[in-house]
Amino acid sequence: MRRAALVLWLLLPGLAALEPISVGLAIGVASALTGYLSHPRFYCRYVECCPTTRHRLNATALKAQLDTKLFGQHLAKDVVLKAVMGFQNNPSPKKPLTLSLHGWAGTGKNFLSQILAEQIHSAGLRSKFVHLFLATLHFPHHNQLQLYQEQLQNWIRGNVSACPQSVFIFDEMDKMHLGLIDAIKPFLDYYEEVDGVSYRKAIFIFLSNAGGDLINKAAFDFWTRGKQREEIQLKDLEPILSVGVFNNKNSGLWHSSLIEKNLIDYFVPFLPLEYKHVKMCVRAEMIARGYAVNEKVVQAVADEMTFFPKEQKIYSDKGCKTVQAKLDIHEDIAMRYTKAKY
Structure with a gap:
């Protein structure tokens, strides 16, 4: 409080010339303001704070x-x-x-x-x-x-x-x-x-x-x-x-x-991902980029992935890891489809 009052005194020219009542009021305002700014609810709106013990996950x-x-x-x-x-x-x-x-x-x-x-x-x-x-x-x-x-x-x-x-x-x-x-x-x-x-x-x-x-x-x-x-x-x-x-x-x-x-x-x-899961990843990535979902693009991206075992080809050997890169190749089609739809 004393520090806040001193700072206010130094920052406001002519403060020393005020009457004692005015000076007291100014110091009171500075103290109240400092207390408000340092309150956890206010402070933690602008600076990340560690969660309290009352914080619960949703x-x-x-x-x-x-x-x-x-x-x-x-x-x-x-x-x-x-x-x-x-x-x-x-x-x-x-x-x-x-x-x-x-x-x-x-x-x-x-x-x-x-x-x-x-x-x-x-x-x-x-x-x-x-x-x-x-x-x-x-x-x-x-x-x-x-x-x-x-x-x-x-x-x-x-x-x-x-x-x-x-x-x-x-x-x-x-x-x-x-x-x-x-x-x-x-x-x-x-x-x-x-x-x-x-x-x-x-x-x-x-x-x-x-x-x-x-x-x-x-x-x-x-x-x-x-x-x-x-x-x-x-x-x-x-x-x-x-x-x-x-x-x-x-x-x-x-x-x-x-x-x-x-x-x-x-x-x-974490289980290996199947073809249908790869398509889910493609759709999610298209939505994240703001594109309308085009099933032809979804299938084209999924078809470029490689699957195992060699005979059955059930699981993606890279999961969804290269979906973003594969989608980049088809991005022009996705963009045209999105513009045409909207």
Whole structure:
């Protein structure tokens, strides 16, 4: 208050010449104004603030985002929605929520992480409370493993101290140096505090292509037995996925203490995408670009994708990863169709 009054005194010429009552009124106004501007509700309209303990995720909004933007992943949507909402609604979780997302490229792992980040922090991946680590960018040199471990611990400690609801996303786990991720084991464990900091409200997400072959094989086995992919349940994949990742030197979690100590809450499988899912991705991309959906363009883009197994050609080998680039080739047709329609 005194600082605000002093600033106002210096900024307003002639203030010293005013009568005592006027000076008192001016100081009072300055104090009130300072108090209003520093009130959290006002301040947080213009500066990103860490969510309070009263902040709750909107389950309906999260489900709507997953339903309309993530295709062919009934398991991932169901598991993540229940896991995150259960975690958020728990006033006193025993440990941070830790999710490990597995599947081939283009199946939606990054997309789901982005949706989740946006629902927790409105700025999403741009939020100062959401932290994305890329193995090949942030941890490129194997001979600096110890330095990376120390930096990672300090980074997580500092950011959780600033915001307990921080989100940490580790992409390219299959390219992570062996042993590096074990450095964060103390933060994921069942401790109330570590060096005076509680990590129990943070969320850690690992993204990996490792285990994709196991998931694809299981999906194909269901197909050959005449079952629908929607019949696949988490119990059909999670056990083989956790064991497969633990024993895979290219997983980033090879013989990891995070798995040994059961600190990863869910191994979330992303199924290979079929032709119909690729077409859904094309339609969504056209809408995102402001185009009217032209089914001829949708089919043309989908037909340029490659599928496996070689004989049956059921699953896209790149998921929806190259849909944007493929659509660029047909963009002139999409634009003409949109203009003609409107």
